[in-house]
Amino acid sequence: MRTKLSTLSIKIGLFTLFIGVIAGISAMTVDPAIPSSGTLDKQPIAFSHKSHSGKEEIACLYCHIYAERSSVAGVPSVQKCIGCHKMIAIDDPEVQKLLTYWDNREPIPWIKIYNVPDFVYFSHRMHLNAEVACEECHGNLLEMDEVKKVSSLSMGWCLECHKKMKAPIDCNVCHK
Numbered sequence: 001m002r003t004k005l006s007t008l009s010i011k012i013g014l015f016t017l018f019i020g021v022i023a024g025i026s027a028m029t030v031d032p033a034i035p036s037s038g039t040l041d042k043q044p045i046a047f048s049h050k051s052h053s054g055k056e057e058i059a060c061l062y063c064h065i066y067a068e069r070s071s072v073a074g075v076p077s078v079q080k081c082i083g084c085h086k087m088i089a090i091d092d093p094e095v096q097k098l099l100t101y102w103d104n105r106e107p108i109p110w111i112k113i114y115n116v117p118d119f120v121y122f123s124h125r126m127h128l129n130a131e132v133a134c135e136e137c138h139g140n141l142l143e144m145d146e147v148k149k150v151s152s153l154s155m156g157w158c159l160e161c162h163k164k165m166k167a168p169i170d171c172n173v174c175h176k
C-alpha cells in the first residue's frame, strides 16, 4: 500500500511537472524537443525524398502504402526499390549498397525518426480521412534529401492542432 501510494504521488508529481513543461514549451518560439540539426544518426543508404518525390514526382503513398488504411504508414520493402533500381542508376555507389542488401536478401535497417511512445494511440488512417496533409506533421519532404524531424510529437503539439481543428481532446482518445 505504502509503495502504491508513493508511486501514485510520484506519478501525480511527474504529471504536474509535465504540464509545467508543456506550458514552458508553448511559451517559447523554438521547441527544444526538436534537434536543430535534424537526425543525429546516418541512414544506411542516402535515400533522398527530394530526388524521388520532388524531382521524380513519385507519390508518397506509392511507397508508404499503409498510411491510408492503417495506423502505420510503413517503409517500403527492398523489393519495391529494386522494381526501379534493377535498371536505374545502378552505377551510383548508394544504389550499389541497395543492390547488396537485395543480393543478400537482407532488409535495410532504416533508422526511425518519428516515434510516439507505446502508451500513446496514433493512427495515420484517421488523420488522412480527415484530410490532414502529410506536410502538416512531417514538413515539406519534396525539399529534403535527408528526413528531418520537424515536429516535437509532444502532447502539447497534438492538442494544439486538435483544438484548432475541433478534433476530440478527451484523455482516452490518445491514452487507451
Ligand code: HEC
Pocket: 043, 047, 048, 049, 052, 053, 058, 059, 060, 061, 062, 063, 064, 075, 076, 110, 111, 112, 113, 114, 115, 134, 135, 138, 141, 142, 146, 147
Ligand atoms: C521511393 C519511395 C518513397 C517515396 C516516394 C516516399 N518515401 Fe518517405 N521514406 C522512404 C524510405 C525508404 C524511408 C526511410 C528512410 C528515410 O528516413 O529516409 C522514408 C521515410 C519517411 C519518413 C520518416 C519515417 C520515420 O519516422 O523514420 C516520413 C515522414 C516520410 N518518409 C514521408 C514521406 C512523404 C510525406 C512522402 C511524399 C512527399 C514520401 N515519404 C515519399 C521511401 C519513400
Ligand code: HEC
Pocket: 045, 046, 047, 048, 051, 052, 056, 058, 076, 077, 080, 081, 082, 083, 084, 085, 088, 089, 092, 094, 095, 098
Ligand atoms: C518508381 C521508381 C523508383 C523507386 C521505387 C525507387 N527509386 Fe531510387 N531513384 C529513381 C530515379 C528515377 C532516380 C534518379 C536517377 C538519376 O537522376 O540519375 C533514383 C535515384 C536513387 C539514388 C541515387 C541518389 C539520388 O537520390 O539521385 C538512390 C541511392 C536511390 N534512388 C535509392 C532508392 C531506394 C533505397 C529505394 C527504395 C526505398 C528507391 N530508390 C526506390 C527511381 C526510383
Ligand code: HEC
Pocket: 060, 061, 064, 067, 071, 072, 073, 074, 075, 114, 115, 116, 117, 122, 124, 127, 128, 132, 133, 134, 135, 136, 137, 138, 153
Ligand atoms: C497528424 C500528423 C501526421 C500526419 C498527417 C501524417 N503523419 Fe506520418 N507520422 C506521424 C506520427 C505521430 C508518427 C509516429 C507514429 C508512431 O510512432 O507510431 C508518424 C510516422 C510516420 C512514418 C514512420 C513509419 C510508421 O509508419 O510509423 C512514416 C513513413 C510516415 N509517418 C509517413 C507519412 C505519410 C506518407 C503521410 C501522408 C500520407 C503522413 N505520414 C501523415 C504523424 C503524422
Ligand code: HEC
Pocket: 116, 120, 121, 122, 123, 126, 127, 130, 132, 136, 137, 153, 154, 157, 158, 159, 161, 162, 165, 166, 167, 168, 173, 174
Ligand atoms: C495537424 C493537426 C493534427 C495533429 C498535429 C494531430 N492530430 Fe489527431 N486528429 C486531427 C484531426 C483533424 C482528426 C479527425 C477528427 C475527426 O475525425 O473528427 C484527428 C483524429 C485523431 C484521433 C481519432 C479520434 C477519434 O475520432 O476517435 C486520434 C486517436 C488522434 N487524432 C491522435 C493524435 C495524436 C496522438 C497526435 C500527436 C502525436 C495527433 N493526433 C496529432 C488532427 C491532428
Ligand code: HEC
Pocket: 015, 018, 116, 117, 120, 153, 154, 155, 158, 159, 162, 168, 169, 170, 171, 172, 173, 174, 175
Ligand atoms: C491528442 C492526443 C492526446 C490527448 C487527447 C491526451 N494526450 Fe497525454 N500524451 C499524448 C502524447 C503524444 C504524449 C507523449 C508525449 C511525449 O512523450 O512527449 C502524452 C503523454 C502524457 C503523459 C506523460 C506520461 C509519461 O510518463 O511521460 C501524461 C501523464 C498524459 N499524457 C496525460 C494525459 C491526460 C490526463 C489527458 C487528458 C486531459 C491527455 N493526456 C490527453 C497525447 C495526448
